[in-house]
Amino acid sequence: MDYLTVLEADYRRLVQVTSGDLTARVPTCPEWTVDDLVNHVAHVYLHKAAVMRLNAMPRPWPPAPTGETPSQLLQRGYAEMSAEFVARAGESAAATWFEPDQTVGFWRRRMAQETVIHRIDAELAMGVPSEPIPADLALDGIDEVLRIMLAWASRRWPDKFTAELSKGDGSVLVIDRWLVSWNSSGVSISDEGTEIGDGDVSGSAEAVLRWLWRRADDSAVQLAGDSAKVRQMQELLRVATQ
Structure with a gap:
């Protein structure tokens, strides 16, 4: 996937949408x-x-205020980050919080996904129609949320997830094409989601991604099976994506 192209498109949409009243609340x-x-x-x-x-990781962080407005800071931040992306190959070394992947490529993916979610936030806040998410970006985003932010993080930082994991021994959900299971040890992900689980979350890739990030409610997707297991998963996702 060309992460830099989709990143630029969503950054420009974010700038466009936030050119108005910056006092609006973000729902x-x-x-x-x-x-x-x-x-x-x-x-x-x-x-x-x-x-x-x-x-x-830069220390200390954040840097001292410069007097720039948030919009000016956003423009400079994007320019500096983009310059670094262009100057480096995806496999170049870069520190990340995800231990299995210490490359620039991790940040290209993460920033593309970060930006699409936050431009949705801006669209919701400003009450403007939300631009669609390309299907390949949405599928990639589902994979990132489930594999990295949920499954890997639940084992890397188990204390954050303990309360919800303890409720789900042997629980299995099918989320789009992914099979998600969890128990007190953590969350496991398989991309062979044809197995029957305790519940099922389905819909377009875009709808499922928005649901995973709590940028869409249950009406955006199709829910089936054990509603209690679906609610447990939503709580696990809340911890993973907060």
Whole structure:
């Protein structure tokens, strides 16, 4: 997948949507205004640019205020991050929080997925129609959420997930084409989701991705089977994506 192309498209949409009233509340991040959202994305971009330059997590962080507005900071952050991406091959070394993948390619993927979710936040906040998510990007996003943010993280930082994992010994859900099982040891993922599970979450790739990130409610997807297991999964996802 060409992550840099989809990243640029969603960044430009984010800039376009947030050119108006930055005091609007973000319904999917209730503690934030649009101004806060823009500031957050700007600092995420600046952080990743610094990570690639240093091949290490920058300390201290965040940097001291510069007097730039959030919109100016977003523009600079994107420019600095993009320059680092263009200058480096995907397999080049870059520090990440995901131990199995310490490459620039990890951040290309993560920033493409981060940006599409936050431009949806901006669209919801500003009350404008939401642009569609390309199917390949949505499928890739589902894979990232399930394999990395949920399955890997549940075993890397089990304390964060213990309360919900303890409720699910032997639980299995089919989410789109992925088979998701969990017990007190953590979450496991298989891409052979034809097995019958306790429940099923289906729909278009875009709808499922939005549901996983809590950017769409249950009406966006088709839910079947044990509703209690679906709710357990939603709680696990809440921990994984917060």
